[in-house]
Amino acid sequence: CPRNRTNRPKTTVRVVVRCRPSNSREKELSCREVVTMDPGRGQCFIHKPTAPEQPPKHFTFDGVFSVITDGCVLLQGVTEGYNGTIFAYGQTGSGKSFTMQGVSYPPSQRGVIPRAFEHIFEKNAKFLVRASFLEIYNEEIHDLLGQDTKQKLELKEHPERGVYVKDLSMHTVHSVAECERIMNIGWSNRAVETTYNPHLSSPPYTLLIPTPSSGENP
Numbered sequence: 029c030p031r032n033r034t035n036r037p038k039t040t041v042r043v044v045v046r047c048r049p050s051n052s053r054e055k056e057l058s059c060r061e062v063v064t065m066d067p068g069r070g071q072c073f074i075h076k077p078t079a080p081e082q083p084p085k086h087f088t089f090d091g092v093f094s095v096i097t098d099g100c101v102l103l104q105g106v107t108e109g110y111n112g113t114i115f116a117y118g119q120t121g122s123g124k125s126f127t128m129q130g131v132s133y134p135p136s137q138r139g140v141i142p143r144a145f146e147h148i149f150e151k152n153a154k155f156l157v158r159a160s161f162l163e164i165y166n167e168e169i170h171d172l173l174g175q176d177t178k179q180k181l182e183l184k185e186h187p188e189r190g191v192y193v194k195d196l197s198m199h200t201v202h203s204v205a206e207c208e209r210i211m212n213i214g215w216s217n218r219a220v221e222t223t224y225n226p227h228l229s230s231p232p233y234t235l236l237i238p239t240p241s242s243g244e245n246p
């Protein structure tokens with residue numbers, strides 16, 4: 029992507045598309061894959077299966093991935109003191125959770141979150157890291173790491189801190205393993221398993237908020 033002299037991306041918002049392979053249900057239904065990717069050009073092509081002679085529609089993004097990328101560009105900014113957010117957007121079952129969490133084996137399929145944790149705790153990096161994990165479901169906020177995950181939390185605004193969630197628990201983490209432990213607790217406390225649940229009018233949104241601040245990690 030275009031970069032300035034400090035090697036930071038020029039734009040503050042980058043849109044990256046990831047395409048997942050067909051799952052077993054789609055294979056059983058004999059669904060055809062209609063999306064192809066050109067990661068080199070950051071392009072994504074949609075083919076019309078009923079008219080293969082027609083040129084595909086193409087769309088250009090900041091990045092296009094058929095495999096997981098890491099969050100290092102974002103984390104580089106965070107460790108320099110900037111705020112950063114990864115916003116995973118897509119219809120249910122499109123692969124948001126998989127992209128963020130991934131699987132530990134094969135290593136190429138590890139998610140953005142564990143890769144980002146490793147980047148924060150990599151050799152020589154000294155940060156105090158606290159993490160929160162919340163879910164927004166039916167316009168209610170729940171703390172996935174709180175004592176009572178069913179308790180509704182309130183969104184507040186502070187003149188200096190900005191927007192924050194009142195009483196959201198923060199957990200100090202010292203290692204990648206601790207981050208993974210709390211991430212797993214958070215995932216298991218989610219309200220519902222949403223993939224392929226067409227009856228949900230309002231799907232839940234899950235936010236993991238690691239907060240590095242300068243200073244020794246005690």
Ligand SMILES: Nc1ncnc2c1ncn2[C@@H]1O[C@H](COP(=O)(O)OP(=O)(O)OP(=O)(O)O)[C@@H](O)[C@H]1O
Nearest residue numbers: 048049119120121122123124125126127222223224
């Ligand atoms: N890149 C991928 N490679 C292999 N399997 C994938 C990939 N992406 C997603 N999947 C699989 O597809 C299924 C749906 O993915 P996932 O649960 O991440 O979707 P989602 O967008 O988070 O859905 P929801 O909004 O319903 O929570 C899962 O079984 C997941 O393992």
